[in-house]
Amino acid sequence: MFNTPTSSFLDLILPPVCLNCHTPLSTPNSLCPPCWQGLTFISHPICQKTGAPLPFAIGPDALSAQAIAHPPIYDQARSVAHYEGTMRSLIHKLKYQDRHELTTLLATWLFHAGRPLIEKSDLIIPIPLHAHRLWQRRFNQSALLAKRLGQLTQHRVSYNTLKRRKKTRSQVGLTMKERKENLRNAFVVNHEHKQDLADTSVLLIDDVITTGETANAAAKTLKTARVSSIYILSLGQVGMNSI
């Protein structure tokens, strides 16, 4: 599906390898069997709101205890897999080792996990990095994923509608109150795009959902621009039920 006319020629020069561990493979853009086994894809039953896995099926509108106790501002979130094992390794390679060739496989997974949300969305927006972090890393991994997903789905992707104006610290280890404070006013909508957002459905792309507070902060900001529905799609999800 993603092979270009030159891919077979390139395969002769650079034989395909596992994208995670470099074991030789017969097909490009894939993983070896042990690395596949290191993935824990999230499947039903899941929380209708947060996409967190549930221990047993209790109907299509089931909500996790987390979603009931602290209803999210966004409408729905879905994630590809648990943020552990191979998924954690691939995300780290994309973010910190500039392995941009992973984007094709990762975006394909986003497409399959998020298809119902994608179909309901008018516009794809990557969760932005603060300018200082973007300068340090030189690229936004969520923007790379959003771009590839946009190509796969023919959806419009906007990279400068949402801006991060506050350099937030990691949410890990913070209390819920500290997390909210950390992200207070973290995002702002670019004035030039505010009118375009009214009554639209937006799909936000992030690499990992940790506490869900980043997604909530971004959703809260988009609501000020009268966005009608906000969906979140991520590769990895940290156990939100346990937070």
Ligand SMILES: [Zn+2]
């Ligand atoms: Zn492998």
